[in-house]
Amino acid sequence: MLNLANLAVDHGKLRALWDVSLTVRAGEKIGLLGANGAGKSTTLGAIMGLYPPQSGDIVFDGASIAARPPADNVARGIALVPEGRRLFAEMSVQENLEMGAYLRASRASLSQTLDYVFTLFPILREKARQNAGELSGGQQQMVAIGRALMSKPRLLLLDEPFLGVAPLVIYDVMDALRRVADTGVTILLVEQNIHRALDFVDRAYVIENGRSALDGTRESLLGDPEFGTKFLGLE
Numbered sequence: 001m002l003n004l005a006n007l008a009v010d011h012g013k014l015r016a017l018w019d020v021s022l023t024v025r026a027g028e029k030i031g032l033l034g035a036n037g038a039g040k041s042t043t044l045g046a047i048m049g050l051y052p053p054q055s056g057d058i059v060f061d062g063a064s065i066a067a068r069p070p071a072d073n074v075a076r077g078i079a080l081v082p083e084g085r086r087l088f089a090e091m092s093v094q095e096n097l098e099m100g101a102y103l104r105a106s107r108a109s110l111s112q113t114l115d116y117v118f119t120l121f122p123i124l125r126e127k128a129r130q131n132a133g134e135l136s137g138g139q140q141q142m143v144a145i146g147r148a149l150m151s152k153p154r155l156l157l158l159d160e161p162f163l164g165v166a167p168l169v170i171y172d173v174m175d176a177l178r179r180v181a182d183t184g185v186t187i188l189l190v191e192q193n194i195h196r197a198l199d200f201v202d203r204a205y206v207i208e209n210g211r212s213a214l215d216g217t218r219e220s221l222l223g224d225p226e227f228g229t230k231f232l233g234l235e
Contacts, residue, residue, distance in 0.1 A: 001026040001186055002047070002155060007056035009039075009046050016042040018210040020056075024155075029187045031197040031204030033231065039210040040190040041083055044157045047188075048080045049073045060155070074103050079153035083160045083190075085144040089133025093124055096132045096143050100150030110150075117146035120176040138169030145173070149180065156180065158189045162196065174200060194231055198222070206231065 002024040009017040017039045024030050032040045045051045047058055052067035059065070065073055070080075079100070087096050097117060101110050118125035121142040127135060132143055141161060148156060158177070162170050177200070181187055191197035198204060198218040206214040206227065214227055221227045 001061060002188070003057075003059040004043070004047070005057045005059070007043070007046060007058065008054045009042050009051045010054050011042070011051070015054075016051075016210055017046070017053075019212065020207060020210070021212050022205045022215070024186060024188060026154075026186055027181075027184055028203065029181050029189065029201045031201035032188060032190045032207065033194060033197060033204050034207040034213075035231075036192075038207045040207055041159050042210075043207065044080060044159050044188070044190060047073075047157060048078060071103055074151050074153075077152075077154035078157065079148035079151050079155070080157040081144050081148045081159060081161055083163065085140050087132040087140055087143055087147075090131055092129050093132050093135070093143055094128040097124075097146050097150055100147035103151060113150055113152060117149055120149075120179060121146060121172075136166070136169075137164040138166050138173065141165050141169075141173060142176075145176070153185065155186045155188065158187065158191075160190055160192065162191065162193070170196075 004020055004022045007017055007020040008015065020039065020043055032043060034040050042051060046053055049068050049070040049072065057064055057066050060076060060078065097114060101113065123139060124142055124146060127139065132140060145161065161173065165173060177187065189197060189201060198221065203217050204215065204221060205212060214221065214224065
């Protein structure tokens, strides 16, 4: 479904990605791991079309989407849940959710998709008329995920979805994401907590200083001495 080949991305005069390659098959749950500043969020942003690559390619469903506008990529079936949620704080929960469907070619099934989101996150149905800025961090993250799902994506990009979420609520969010994946939606997840990420994903890629470093299943990565030394603090 998705292939990144030797991707390089600059932020102004600074190079954020030097050489990132990865492959995601339809229906997989893939993790993107690495230290702060390694380039994980930039990778998701490049896929979404927020950052044009200086070199390399991004191929989605057999077609290059490198430097395509984000709106085009949403229409193709990609959605991003950004770090920090970026909700419209003064708009209601339902209004925030409906914003996620504004590019859909047909809005005939909007109410059906909204009901699906409310089924995943029942608390949002209760708070549908409340301003999003009044919700807890975990509830706001549910809105951000729900907003992305309103475009009915086939590839869901998640950038630190558990940041600022209470531990008890994390389990609810992870359970909802597993149910989303069970419907066939492909997931690419950025997560700082290595063990939490590896408990969720099928495979993971590690980025180090803007370059692809390691990849594998949970078992192969946890059994790799280099991974243990660099990312788990094991000697």
